[in-house]
Amino acid sequence: MFNNAIVRKPCPNMVEGLTEANLGKPDYHKALLQHARYIEVLRQLGLKIDVLEADNRFPDSVFVEDVAVCTPHCAVITNPGAPSRNKETTLIMDIIHKHYEQIEQIKSPGTLEGGDVMAISSEYFIGLSDRTNEDGAQQLIDILERYNLSGHMVDLSDVLHLKTGVSYLENNNLLVYGELKGKSIFDSFNKIEVPDDEAYGASCLWINGTVLVPAGFPKTKKKVEDAGYEIIELEMTEFEKLDGGMSCLSLRF
Structure with a gap:
């Protein structure tokens, strides 16, 4: 269960954010509305929210998940690869200092982005991507082991981040898309496969028994519903244009 979340408001300069999506530039005002609704839903689901102000120096800073990894015992400040x-x-x-006494940090030449880190109980799966290298992943594993947690690397070739293609929905259920469907490291989980024509549908987020699902992906929505979950659909179009998923918009702990 999550009790807290940290989010950052989108900045006007988000329209110049990094992207490979080829979906056009986001509409800033629409993004503000979508982000406000996201915060509203997190509050409805029982989370206390720290809302950080926008910072126009950093177009992608709305995606706060990439700059820290929050565990039950420590927080890890990352070293983004971009x-x-x-x-x-x-x-x-x-x-982070407000919420954690124990704070660790990934150091160069290691790179790590939180979008590549998926926690399942005391295990952490770390995607090796264009943004997270083996050095950064190993640093995180070493940190986790000091707190009696464990980490495992997952080689990636197609997706931007690990959680671009996989979402853990608790109860041993894993929503998977694309190359993640065939990863043997996930064979012990019940895989709910996202259809090939609904790639962004993999960007779901479990919050205290409810799954947040991006609107516009009916096949994925039905699969999540059929697995027994209560769902809330959220418009995410403006963040999809920046390769940003549901989990990217918050740090949850």
């Missing part, structure tokens, strides 16, 4: 995002870690320090 050069334009590297200094975003300085923006998160104060709020």
Whole structure:
């Protein structure tokens, strides 16, 4: 169960954010409305929210998940692999100190982004992507082991981040898309496969028994419903244009 979340408001400069989606530039005002609704739903589901102000120096800073990993015992400040995002870690320090006494940090030449880190109980799966390298992943594993947690690397070739293609819905259920469907490291889980024509549908988020599902992906929505979950659909179009998923918009702990 989650009790807290940290979010950051979108900045006007988000329209210049990093993307490979080829879906056009986001509409800033629509993004504000979608983000406000996201916060409203997290509150409805029982989370206390720290809302950080927008920072126009960093177009992608709305995606706060990439700059820290929050575990039950410590927080880890990451070292983003995208050069334009590297200094975003300085923006998160104060709020992380508010919530955690034990704070660790990934150091160069290691790179790590939180979108590549999926926690399942005491195990952490770490995607090796264009944004997270083996050095950064190993640093995280070493940190986790000091707190009696464990980590496992997952090689990636197609997706931007690990959680671009996989979402853990608790109860041993894993929503998977694309290359993640065939990863043997996940064979012990019940895999709910996202249809090939609904790739962004993999960007779901479990919050305290309810699954947040991006609107516009009916086949994925039905599969999640058929697995027995209560769902809430959220419009995510403007964040999809920046390769940003549901989990990217918050740090939850």
